[in-house]
Amino acid sequence: MYEVTRTCINIRYYCDTCAKSSMKQAMKRIEKMEGNNEEIIKKIEKIEENNDEIIKKIESLHKSTTAGIDTIKLIIAENESKQTLLDNSEKKLCTEINNLKSELNKTFASVAGSEVKKSVDSINLEIKNVSKTINSVVESKERETNMIVFRLKGGDAEKTKTEVDFNRTDNFGGKGSNINAKLKVTEVHLRIAYTNVDTIMN
Numbered sequence: 001m002y003e004v005t006r007t008c009i010n011i012r013y014y015c016d017t018c019a020k021s022s023m024k025q026a027m028k029r030i031e032k033m034e035g036n037n038e039e040i041i042k043k044i045e046k047i048e049e050n051n052d053e054i055i056k057k058i059e060s061l062h063k064s065t066t067a068g069i070d071t072i073k074l075i076i077a078e079n080e081s082k083q084t085l086l087d088n089s090e091k092k093l094c095t096e097i098n099n100l101k102s103e104l105n106k107t108f109a110s111v112a113g114s115e116v117k118k119s120v121d122s123i124n125l126e127i128k129n130v131s132k133t134i135n136s137v138v139e140s141k142e143r144e145t146n147m148i149v150f151r152l153k154g155g156d157a158e159k160t161k162t163e164v165d166f167n168r169t170d171n172f173g174g175k176g177s178n179i180n181a182k183l184k185v186t187e188v189h190l191r192i193a194y195t196n197v198d199t200i201m202n
């Protein structure tokens with residue numbers, strides 16, 4: 001037997017005592033392994049329980065995260081809506097400002113034109129009044145000049161010519177009236193007389 005085990009390495013020989021002893025040790029190891037297996041199983045079960053709790057926490061976190069994401073999406077949508085509303089309000093405000101500027105320009109031009117027209121009308125009225133005043137002054141000066149001319153003592157030839165011109169009009173009380181009497185006639189008569197005097201002087 002010795003020779004066989006020596007030459008065949010894969011063959012081992014155990015006596016009954018060694019076999020029993022080895023069997024006992026093997027059984028102890030198996031029992032120990034079974035005990036360890038039970039502990040391992042308990043640990044695995046505990047890990048599984050922990051995994052269930054972790055899964056529940058993950059699911060809860062997922063739900064809360066999903067709800068938060070949905071809330072964020074709603075907030076973003078509301079902000080986009082508000083932004084659109086603000087953009088529309090800004091465009092409307094710009095349009096109203098441009099319209100107001102246009103109206104102000106039109107109003108200013110209208111008011112300025114009206115004021116300029118009033119000023120022009122006032123100036124024209126003042127010019128008319130000044131022209132009337134100047135014409136009145138000129139007319140008064142002409143009357144004064146003609147009255148002074150009436151009071152001048154001229155020669156017999158001039159006196160005769162003046163009387164002849166006065167006698168040509170029927171508005172001076174008839175023929176034969178002298179110059180002093182004719183100076184007392186109405187203003188209309190004096191204007192005719194002035195014209196005649198100017199003709200005489202020319």
